[in-house]
Amino acid sequence: MIHLIDSHAHLDDRKFEADREEMLDRAQKAGVVQIINAGYDLPSSARSISLAAKYPFVFAAVGIHPHDAGGVPEDYLVRLREMSRRRGVVAIGEIGLDYYRDLSPRDVQQRVFREQLALARELGLPVIIHDRDAHGDILDILRRDGVGPAGGVMHCFAGSWEMARECMAMGFYISFAGPVTYPNARRPKEVAARVPLERLLVETDAPYLTPQARRGNRNEPAYVRYVAEEIAALKGVTLEELARATTANARCLFGLPGAGA
Numbered sequence: 001m002i003h004l005i006d007s008h009a010h011l012d013d014r015k016f017e018a019d020r021e022e023m024l025d026r027a028q029k030a031g032v033v034q035i036i037n038a039g040y041d042l043p044s045s046a047r048s049i050s051l052a053a054k055y056p057f058v059f060a061a062v063g064i065h066p067h068d069a070g071g072v073p074e075d076y077l078v079r080l081r082e083m084s085r086r087r088g089v090v091a092i093g094e095i096g097l098d099y100y101r102d103l104s105p106r107d108v109q110q111r112v113f114r115e116q117l118a119l120a121r122e123l124g125l126p127v128i129i130h131d132r133d134a135h136g137d138i139l140d141i142l143r144r145d146g147v148g149p150a151g152g153v154m155h156c157f158a159g160s161w162e163m164a165r166e167c168m169a170m171g172f173y174i175s176f177a178g179p180v181t182y183p184n185a186r187r188p189k190e191v192a193a194r195v196p197l198e199r200l201l202v203e204t205d206a207p208y209l210t211p212q213a214r215r216g217n218r219n220e221p222a223y224v225r226y227v228a229e230e231i232a233a234l235k236g237v238t239l240e241e242l243a244r245a246t247t248a249n250a251r252c253l254f255g256l257p258g259a260g261a
Contacts, residue, residue, distance in 0.1 A: 008203035012047035040065035052088030069112035070104035093128025127152035175201035178209035
């Protein structure tokens with residue numbers, strides 16, 4: 001069986017309330033061996049930790065999404081620091097900037113992003129970065145502040161090849177989700193074809209961004225295979241080769257069991 005890791009999902013979302021157990025069972029039967037559940041605010045980060053405690057193949061990331069940056073309490077960094085020490089927490093995320101919806105003021109987004117980058121450096125944890133229509137400011141902040149030795153991942157990457165190359169030079173992995181399977185997704189396809197296997201991750205961002213083959217349905221971790229199949233085809237490698245590389249990469253980045261296997 002092909003083994004894959006869904007490097008970014010939101011299993012705590014209300015859309016999974018009715019069938020979470022069945023959804024996770026489908027994922028495992030489809031060859032998904034591990035899942036990173038990303039927080040986006042303090043409550044979702046706590047739920048992520050609870051999921052990691054309940055399911056041994058689920059791991060947690062804790063962080064504040066840019067949409068929620070404007071409403072963080074004064075002690076949010078203290079609380080994230082405490083959460084990061086909990087069993088199963090492997091990253092700070094998802095964090096970053098979102099200038100598409102602008103649900104939080106841009107200066108606040110930038111401050112909260114930089115504070116969480118500093119927290120990740122302090123804790124020695126990798127970061128999961130959300131970037132939507134904010135490529136320039138994301139790069140400026142990363143150039144200025146830097147990322148720690150633990151590195152990170154550019155989640156659901158939508159930037160240029162030049163941006164991907166600079167991010168990889170900084171120590172980042174580049175991750176692709178369902179949009180790389182869309183017929184009109186010219187730039188993601190071009191970038192995915194060029195990113196070296198040793199720097200690639202695959203993800204679903206479930207329940208969002210359903211791959212083309214399942215458009216119209218709720219996304220779920222079992223569908224990460226569609227992303228892997230698309231990228232393998234773009235790169236001219238077998239699905240088995242793509243799966244081995246991305247699984248090893250995710251285990252290396254997040255320190256998951258099985259690293260080096």
